[in-house]
Amino acid sequence: MTSANALSASLEDYLEAILLITKTKGAARSKDISKHLSVKGPSVTGALRLLAEKDLVHYAPYDVVTLTAQGRAVAENIVKRHEALHSFLFEVLQLDEQTAESTACQLEHAISESVLERLVRFVQFVKDCPRGGNNWVNGFAHNCDSGASYDVCEPCIKQCMENLSRYQKGGETDTMQIKLSEIQPGERGAIESIEAAGTIRRRLLDMGATPGTVVEVERVAPMGDPIDVKIKGYHLSLRKEEAAGIVLKKIR
Amino acid sequence: MTSANALSASLEDYLEAILLITKTKGAARSKDISKHLSVKGPSVTGALRLLAEKDLVHYAPYDVVTLTAQGRAVAENIVKRHEALHSFLFEVLQLDEQTAESTACQLEHAISESVLERLVRFVQFVKDCPRGGNNWVNGFAHNCDSGASYDVCEPCIKQCMENLSRYQKGGETDTMQIKLSEIQPGERGAIESIEAAGTIRRRLLDMGATPGTVVEVERVAPMGDPIDVKIKGYHLSLRKEEAAGIVLKKIR
DNA sequence: TTATAATATTAGTCGAGCCTAACTTTAAGT
DNA sequence: ACTTAAAGTTAGGCTCGACTAATATTATAA
Ligand SMILES: [Mn+2]
Ligand SMILES: [Mn+2]
Ligand SMILES: [Mn+2]
Ligand SMILES: [Mn+2]
Secondary structure (H helix, E strand, C coil): CCCCCCCCHHHHHHHHHHHHHHHHHCCECHHHHHHHHCCCHHHHHHHHHHHHHCCCEECCCCCCEEECHHHHHHHHHHHHHHHHHHHHHHHHCCCCHHHHHHHHHHHHHHCCHHHHHHHHHHHHHHHHCCCCHHHHHHHHHHHHHCCCCCCCHHHHHHHHHHHHHHHHCHHHHCCCEEEHHHCCCCCEEEEEEECCCHHHHHHHHHCCCCCCCEEEEEEECCCCCCEEEEECCEEEEECHHHHCCEEEEEEC | CCCCCCCCHHHHHHHHHHHHHHHHHCCECHHHHHHHHCCCHHHHHHHHHHHHHCCCEECCCCCCEEECHHHHHHHHHHHHHHHHHHHHHHHHCCCCHHHHHHHHHHHHHHCCHHHHHHHHHHHHHHHHCCCCHHHHHHHHHHHHHCCCCCCCHHHHHHHHHHHHHHHHCHHHHCCCEEEHHHCCCCCEEEEEEECCCHHHHHHHHHCCCCCCCEEEEEEECCCCCCEEEEECCEEEEECHHHHCCEEEEEEC
């Protein structure tokens, strides 16, 4: 063999579907997959056999389907590509949700690791750069609506100056350190230090979450536990006590 | 029939190849296409028959291939999608030329008209917005190299302020009107008025080249004729006398 | 527990898109 | 004009990924 790897776009979609279904229903049945991908039963059976051969799913006839460790890793990577593209299409290009969704799911199969990294980084940069941020993205929206007018830029640039001074000498205006467990949904912060230990620490370091990396809180469950965060394009769900071990400097 | 349209990714690539080869060699031979797409002869013959059935190419056995009017239009649209993606990947994400090229040629097949429009507009916006421009893109490059530092932003924002004032009250600092025929390669300008008549005028208006639209000069031939310009994602080649009918306000 | 409905699998078909091997046509050189 | 090389086509085969129709299994409910 040369490199028996390289899944087809089709098989990637099956794997992606299985992961998504698994996340909400525990395990995937053939019917679920069939519905999710709009294909008929026999197509699913065929795909499952191929995926089982490649050790990406646990599959026995008439039984439910689950991902192997390897399969899960691959599937998560596909979802990551999907989400990175979705973020770009929806949040940056500001296409409507449906277009962003279906386009992302087609493009995802042609995005290499290096392109993915750049894309994630780019979307992050659009949001984080003091010249950019939501203001900048809104400027694009305004530009789309109103021909080629840049008249929203003046107030924006003033905002940029403020943002910038916070980034540069954060020591005076806003050194406020805060634990990740105390932050509100939608807020963001740059990692100051990681007090956490064990699995969480390792997981964060594996993601390249070094001090300075921006963390965004996506959702906090009713009792403040668990906390869903986004970091370098990854989604992560942390228990409150785990989140308390991560010290941030608040942004914006 | 419902809509016998919708070319496969493969056929789109054949059409794209034929256009590109035609542009440099007048007409495409089977061999050229075969080489361009890295497929063997019989694959080309098969594809050509399908394209001929759809009235997209003129094809007779053992003869050279040319595009029909319809085929040319479709091919040009594919190239436009390719180039829009390439611009984004190469100029904005700043991926290396090869990655940008091959990725664009895969992604192009899943880009709808509306996504294309947004993407073209976005790349344009990144370059034109006074908060953005090359400085902003360079900021992204710096951010990629140096972890997550935004320390290049200060001088950039000052530059932004200057750009902005030119955009807003261009009457004082730089109302300089100039004919498109007098501008240098790499320079850009916003359309003030279109004095041109006839075909060129119509062609420009069809592209939606209204006053305010940004035009960039790509190349000027040795004798100043013809002039290659980029406008709203389209490439356009104008004779000097045609270009003289377009009045611009210089930018940056 | 047994009938019935819901799910899943098998078997066989089809088109797209590639290939190799063998043959035909065209172009070039002598 | 004749020979030969290059280019192009035909014939036939293969994989992928979908489908339908028929069959088998499992779940459900009387
Ligand atoms: Mn997909
Ligand atoms: Mn997807
Ligand atoms: Mn392509
Ligand atoms: Mn292409």
